[in-house]
Amino acid sequence: MAALALPSAFADSRLRRALVVAALLAFGVMWGAAVAYAGLGAALICISLLACVFCLRDFRWGVVLLILIMPISSSFLFPHSMFGISGLNPLNLLLAATLGSYTLAYAGKGALRALGSRPLVFLYIAPIVMGALLGMSHANEIPGIFVDMEWIEYVGPGGYLRDLLFKPMLLVLYAMLVGVAVGHSRTTKRFLTPMLVSMWVMALLVIVFIAASGVSLSQLAGTYERSFLSPLGMHANDLGRLYATAYALLLFIWDRTPRASLKAFLIVSMGLVAAALLLTFSRGAIVAFVIVNVIYLFSRRKLKTLILGAMLLPVVLALMPGAIWSRLDMGMGQGVNAVSAGRVSGIWAPLMPWAADSPIWGHGLQSLLWSPAMRGGHMLQVTHPHSAWLQAVLDTGFIGLILMLAFWMGHVWRGFRALARDPSLEPEVGGFFEGAAAGLLGIVIANVAGSSFFPVPEQSFLWLAVGLMYGLRLRARAAAGKA
Numbered sequence: 001m002a003a004l005a006l007p008s009a010f011a012d013s014r015l016r017r018a019l020v021v022a023a024l025l026a027f028g029v030m031w032g033a034a035v036a037y038a039g040l041g042a043a044l045i046c047i048s049l050l051a052c053v054f055c056l057r058d059f060r061w062g063v064v065l066l067i068l069i070m071p072i073s074s075s076f077l078f079p080h081s082m083f084g085i086s087g088l089n090p091l092n093l094l095l096a097a098t099l100g101s102y103t104l105a106y107a108g109k110g111a112l113r114a115l116g117s118r119p120l121v122f123l124y125i126a127p128i129v130m131g132a133l134l135g136m137s138h139a140n141e142i143p144g145i146f147v148d149m150e151w152i153e154y155v156g157p158g159g160y161l162r163d164l165l166f167k168p169m170l171l172v173l174y175a176m177l178v179g180v181a182v183g184h185s186r187t188t189k190r191f192l193t194p195m196l197v198s199m200w201v202m203a204l205l206v207i208v209f210i211a212a213s214g215v216s217l218s219q220l221a222g223t224y225e226r227s228f229l230s231p232l233g234m235h236a237n238d239l240g241r242l243y244a245t246a247y248a249l250l251l252f253i254w255d256r257t258p259r260a261s262l263k264a265f266l267i268v269s270m271g272l273v274a275a276a277l278l279l280t281f282s283r284g285a286i287v288a289f290v291i292v293n294v295i296y297l298f299s300r301r302k303l304k305t306l307i308l309g310a311m312l313l314p315v316v317l318a319l320m321p322g323a324i325w326s327r328l329d330m331g332m333g334q335g336v337n338a339v340s341a342g343r344v345s346g347i348w349a350p351l352m353p354w355a356a357d358s359p360i361w362g363h364g365l366q367s368l369l370w371s372p373a374m375r376g377g378h379m380l381q382v383t384h385p386h387s388a389w390l391q392a393v394l395d396t397g398f399i400g401l402i403l404m405l406a407f408w409m410g411h412v413w414r415g416f417r418a419l420a421r422d423p424s425l426e427p428e429v430g431g432f433f434e435g436a437a438a439g440l441l442g443i444v445i446a447n448v449a450g451s452s453f454f455p456v457p458e459q460s461f462l463w464l465a466v467g468l469m470y471g472l473r474l475r476a477r478a479a480a481g482k483a
Contacts, residue, residue: 052097059105062098063181066174067464068194069094071202071242074457075233095170098177106180114183114474115176123407125172127400128365128454132165135364135395142369151383152369164365168455175467182471183478188429192253195464199246199269203276205232206239210279229280234457237450240285241443242458243277248292248439249432249461252420255296256431284450288442295438343386343449350379355393362397365454388447391454404453405444412462413440415469425472436465 055062073091106114139160146152154163182188209232229236247270254266277285350373354363363371366383371394373379385391392401419425420434440462443451451458 052093055094055097055101059098059101059177060181060185062094062101063177064191064194065094066098066177067191068198070174070464071198071457071460075202075205076231092170095173095177099173102177102180114180117470119407119411120172123403123411125169127396127403128168129165131362131365131396131400132161134361135164135367136160138364138367138370141375143375145381146369146383171455171459171463175463176470178464178467179470179474182468183474187426188468188472189426191468192428192432195249195461196269199250199273202242202246203272206276206279207272236280237282237284238456238458240277240280240282241288241446241451242460243273243280244285244288244292244442244446245439245458245461247273247277247289248442249435251292251296252435252438253428253431255300256427256434258427262428284446288439288446291442291445292438295441299434346380347382347386348390351385351390351394355390358397359393360397361399362393362395365395367394384452386450388450388452391452408440408444408453412466412469413437416440416465419469419472433465433469436462
């Protein structure tokens with residue numbers, strides 16, 4: 001009987017293997033034909049489905065892929081729709097698959113409760129939701145030129161909520177998925193590797209684009225060339241802030257890690273990111289960059305570090321292209337309005353009466369679009385007030401501004417600082433949080449003249465840090481529960 005069982009088992013094994021090979025061949029033929037017929041969209045669907053299969057096996061695979069593609073998702077490299085269906089893109093598919101896999105794996109074990117935190121909900125999400133509900137009834141009052149020129153993509157209250165509430169909240173969901181993935185992992189360093197890859201991709205994106213365009217640095221430094229990088233999917237100022245945060249993370253990880261090979265790689269990475277930042281000619285990003293370096297020098301308080309910094313500073317200043325100096329010097333001696341590139345008279349001053357009309361709770365998200373100054377043609381036609389601080393007051397009032405500052409500085413920044421001093425963490429992870437704290441402080445100061453306190457793509461690395469912070473807290477709570 002045993003002699004008969006062996007050939008039977010061998011035959012079954014060969015049959016199973018043949019069926020697997022046949023299934024893979026059929027899958028390859030099917031998707032090959034789909035790609036030949038439908039082009040890039042079918043290929044993306046195929047890749048997305050394969051990624052979803054890995055997510056169903058372990059949702060943490062989906063989180064690793066999200067860390068890799070989140071900063072890239074706003075660039076032209078990443079498709080924003082497939083088969084002509086808006087909203088159907090690899091990022092949304094991956095988010096849905098990762099969330100579904102996590103929910104199925106941990107259903108009944110507090111899965112949904114672990115995705116949030118009270119400060120996040122009450123200090124951050126609540127004012128944004130209230131601003132969206134307050135402004136949705138005014139969506140039809142927006143001048144039609146913004147839709148005609150494709151400066152906004154929504155029409156009516158439904159599109160308003162989709163673009164200004166639900167889409168930005170995907171960045172918050174991403175951070176929460178990172179948090180639960182870290183909470184269910186033994187180590188944290190593995191989540192930093194895809195971050196480094198995405199930093200390289202984003203830095204090379206600008207460098208290669210500018211090199212291929214053949215444009216001169218003096219042209220890029222011009223006031224009216226701020227939209228030159230917009231074909232990449234993000235404004236130059238937004239890219240600059242993304243690079244400033246990335247540089248802060250790299251700098252402090254480099255300082256903390258004891259591994260010589262990693263130090264060498266991080267030095268090259270910092271040089272690449274710094275070059276991309278300078279090529280954006282974003283003065284706000286350069287301000288954040290300088291603040292990060294000042295924080296680093298003062299936080300170390302080592303004579304060797306200060307001497308090295310003093311030696312490098314003249315070299316860096318001497319090698320800096322004249323176009324950058326021209327950009328930094330633009331408007332100097334011509335008044336505040338010239339220094340702000342026309343923001344004071346063209347945007348901020350006309351919006352001040354609008355802010356004073358409802359200073360407590362504001363007018364609703366992106367309310368400058370239906371402000372009297374905009375509808376009366378008394379200000380520049382822009383979709384953003386070019387100040388995160390003014391935007392928060394216009395849209396959510398001083399209540400919203402105070403709550404968001406309490407979230408970013410009172411909750412997130414203090415949390416980063418506490419983890420940076422935690423001796424139980426790996427040196428690279430401690431450096432990551434120290435860099436996140438420095439980058440966040442630099443961005444909050446630079447946001448006086450740009451960006452947003454609401455979820456925006458240039459905050460991708462900051463939200464990654466928020467997710468890691470929540471993940472470590474989940475892990476600590478689980479360890480305390482077992483003890």
